[in-house]
Amino acid sequence: MSRYKKYDGGDPLAPPVDLAEALDAIGEDVMAGYSPERAMAEFLRRGGKDQAGLDDLARRVAERRQEITQRHNLDGTLQEVRELLDQAVLAERGQLARDITMDDGDRALREMQLDNLSPSTAAAVSELASYDWASSEARERYEQIKDLLGRELLDQRFDGMKQALEGATEQDRAAINEMLTDLNELLEKRRQGVDTDDDFRDFMGKHGDQFAGPSGNPQNLDELMDSLAQRAAAAQRMLNSMSPEQRQELMELSAQAFGSPELMQQLARMDDNLQALRPGEDWSGSEQFSGEEGLGLGDGTGALQDLAELDALADQLSQSYGGARMEDVDLDALARQLGDQAAVEAKTLQELERALRDSGYLKRGSDGDLRLSPKAMRQLGKALLRDVADRMSGRSGARESRSKGLAGEPTGSSRPWQFGDTEQWDVPRTLTNAMVRQGGERPMRLAIDDVEVVETEARTQAAVVLLVDTSFSMAMDGRWVPMKRTALALHQLISSRFRGDHLQLVTFGRHAQVMEIEELTALDARWAKGTNLHHGLLLANRFFRKHPNAQPVLLVVTDGEPTAHLESSGEVFFDYPPHPLTIAHAVSELDNTARLGAQVTFFRLGEDPGLARFIDSMARRVDGRMVSPELDDLGAAVVGSYLGSRATGSSYAQQFGGWGGRGFWVGG
Template identity: 55%
Template sequence: MTGRFAYGPFHEGPDPLAPPVDLRAALEQLGRDIMDGSSPRSALEELLRRGTTGTTGLDELTRRLWERRARIQRRHNLEGTLNEVRALLDEALEAERSALFPDPSDDARFREAQLDALPPSTAAAVRDLAEYDWRSEQARQAYQRIRDKLGQELMESRFQGMKQALSEVSPEDAERIRAMMADLNALLLAHLRGDDTAEQFQRFMAQHGDFFPENPRTVEELIDALAARAAAAQRMMNSMSEQQREELSNLMAAAFGDPRLAEQISTLDANLRALRPGEDWTSATRFRGQDPLGMGEGAQAMADLAELDALAEQLAQSYPGARLEDIDLEALSRQLGDDAGVDARRLSELERELREQGLLERSSDGTLHLSPKALRRLGETALADVATTMRHGERDTARAGAAGEPTGASRPWRFGDSEPWEVSRTVRNAVLRTASTNEGEVRIDVADVEVIETEQRARAAIALCVDTSWSMVQDGRWVPMKRTALALHHLVSTRYRSDELQLITFGRHASTVDIGQLTALEGVWEQGTNLHHALLLAGRHLRRNPDAHPVVLVVTDGEPTAHLEPDGNAEFNYPTTPRTISKTLAEVDALAKLGASVSVFMLGEDERLAAFVDTIAKRSGGRVVNPDLDGLGAAVVSDYLRTRRT
């Protein structure tokens, strides 16, 4: 071992040092949207669209894609190759005329006449000069650059990266290209016939693989890459004016000075169309900019536009079975940079983790809902928020004795304690003490003994009645009400597990719900605040638990406007009627006979509601609390704990 280490980028899968996905923050956002009335599926989609802290959402990534697409169209046009060929042709003609001018011979005048008679079309002029015997070496080289330029552009339009590879073209290079094109068309034609081309493909790649830096592993991968590029080149031609398209098509016959190359390209396009008819061969795009693109650059621009369109569809997630794993992260990084690829990968991991960790479940009818695990986490968050606003403790008076419940903690034994020993901690204490004193043999001393801490708890039956009338939604009280229920439910289910909590919703009618149903409950336009029915259900819950201390908590923002008739129908009247008030107060009196005081958490400043809840408090021995929305959860939990202690 030399003790020296080398550090470098990590390339073997996911980054092991990357921060974990923040599921708690994501679940908090999901919970808020679901409690606000969104379905779990739409809440998840909205979360992914918005993104999370430090991670760009799908909407922003999509906006950047469309911005890049528009920038390509606004900045460029497709006249690059035509302009460059025209400039080279003018250079060649000017150099040739300069060489002919001093010569008084008839041959010089004849050549000048040939040059003057050239057609105005660039393609036709290049074609007519194919057999011209140049006097000027500079003109000859300029004309040769036209042929090389056309060959490079033609090959670049069909084979990505070819233009750079053919920066200097020798006759041998041109011959290699013609041989490659002939072999390629033979391979594609054999594959089109249905022949087994595996061996032929291997021979082709062994001989011509340097023309394909993407290194396709099968003939299908080769066809996919070539068809996408050829379709982009065709869309570029479709996007030109008819005159530009005709001019460029005619120029291609001069590529590398050999019209056979253009014929091979035409055959290649035909084979690829037959093999991949699903590619977009017909659409066109309007370019409005001043920056001219050559054929190769134009084909790449069209390929980029197609890639941007595909990425936008992937980010939209609007097709059946869409998942974020469908997003091509490499393409997204190419178009928007590495940060965009990282953000998309994080969103994909977030979606996968939410499903794999059991925070989202699919019911038998296929709908998505929050799992019990997710509800527990939401309850933890809601209770933590409540705890920050509470100034007093939550613990009951601890009392030693066999009747107590274990708290999960232990304490040193004291004379008179009868709780069971905490054996593992007792032995651990003995081992540590023996090791520190070098006594050798381990012996348990009375100072080592720890006992299991217990506490005596009174059992309570709690009915939390929450108003679900439309005014709760309209006035922004819907989510605070649900978070309050979540906090109380989590406290009871984790800290006071012997207590019995019943959640009761009341609008026109009242009903008992579990915490999952309440969390996903959507606001519905319905008139009526049937507190009478809710208190009836609360009384039924208290009677089912006669040995428990009764606790009734009511969260409402309006006086009762409905009551339940003996036939089970709800009678609604606004303004409220004496009969509704009388039946509701009669149920308050019935609860008082069971020993339950009714605590009312009044939301808003309605004077009629204030007078009514004061009456409830007086008749039941309860109290009225008028919290703001931020303090609602703390007020309800505090009252529950206060009632348990008393």
């Protein structure tokens, strides 16, 4: 048998969550030094281009909370009682003035009682409890006060009772008193640990129709206690939020509810039971209300419940506690407070977090921390490579000359075009793809995804070393993230397009270190002083010697002259300004690089003239090049230089071998 219910998942035709934007943002933050866990939390906090984030939802929760407290005050019931009392007294005075049959002494006594009523509303109501009303209208207004107080007190504890008991009979009130008596007996059984499921079923069988309000029918005693305790605690916070004078008047008036103190006694007994059974509720809090719109006891309690719910939502949306997850956000509460659209936005964030965790882009390390997986690194690398391609295609001064021939031997197969390809197009396959995609539509238009190229085998291999400066100045001057972006883009290009090439990433600060791409992208900024180019070149030359049949390619990214070198003992020598011995060690090892036949390119960051002269002289010494890119163009410069050295004599060598566009100058 099929069952149906209202769909509550937002737009059923909405596309699945798009992880591309999230992964790009997370990758950027990881390279800036965030952990993947924190980077994901930051993206969920900020949101995306067309997706509200947690900060926006939290702001709207705070605005809703402020609206409640600044719009309302808590003396609505007292005001309503005062109005009914004034109406009763006015009607009684009118009756006394009109009744010519009344004894003058009796009239004078009654008028004196009315004239001497206490200015306190509660005291005046109490003083009139035994008054013999001459006016039927006045008596009706006074009875309305007792009825109102009873319904308001019940509405404080049982949402919807004020409306349900409007016009209630004595029989209805007796049923309420009986329900409260049975409820307290059931709660006291629970306190003693002797209640049973049958007790709850018997209670609901007898009184269940009185719990069919907005909160729905509880399925067990715990659900009933949770609902009652939350409401009762909110009622207590409302009392705490009143002024001492308001609180005193209300407590005195409560004794007049339904004309006797019995109701208040039963409710006090219930509150005592609930506080014992649910001590975790906030029974002592208070709020400041400053508005002009008065709230009755039931509505005021509802407002306090709303504030508690908003506070819980604010805590959930902050995600600032240990083990926080988007699944913690109560979507039903969010819909009640901010509307259905807010719940849909939060649900989308939940699905996004779940997709990020379940998609394989994040993996849990041996230490329990999240890390970017190889799959995520590839995705991020593709995005960075696309950015590099865009910058290279728009480079002013880049010549569009093409040379004939292939960069390798044809294999007889074709494959989709990728950035960096120099092979000829496979025209039949390309046109076939376009026709299939367009279904024979005329005129036929080519899209980039239609293009296939002739697959070739590379004629030569390259051994590529990217030396990246990780000294203090790189972090201090904002070059840390661009350096990482560059390394990841180059890694992605070589691993996806030039798989036969060998790439090694070497960082050099006070000492040098070989790193995997995952280590480099997660590397925190290093604040130790020292630029040990000598050690970096030692590691690069060792790598080149391991690949004697490959063309050595050395790419050096730095923003400072060498200030450290590795001594024969293995200790690091540091001095600033650069010591002549440090310079000599770096130059000597660079000469070894040249003897290995390496193609060398230096990428100089910064505008230091002394650094420019030093790098220029180093490049000239080994017949290499120096490029001084703008920071945003570093990735395009390094990738372009690699492609140029990788395809010497081909179109890429001509296109990227000697940039002269804005932001670049070439020496050597």
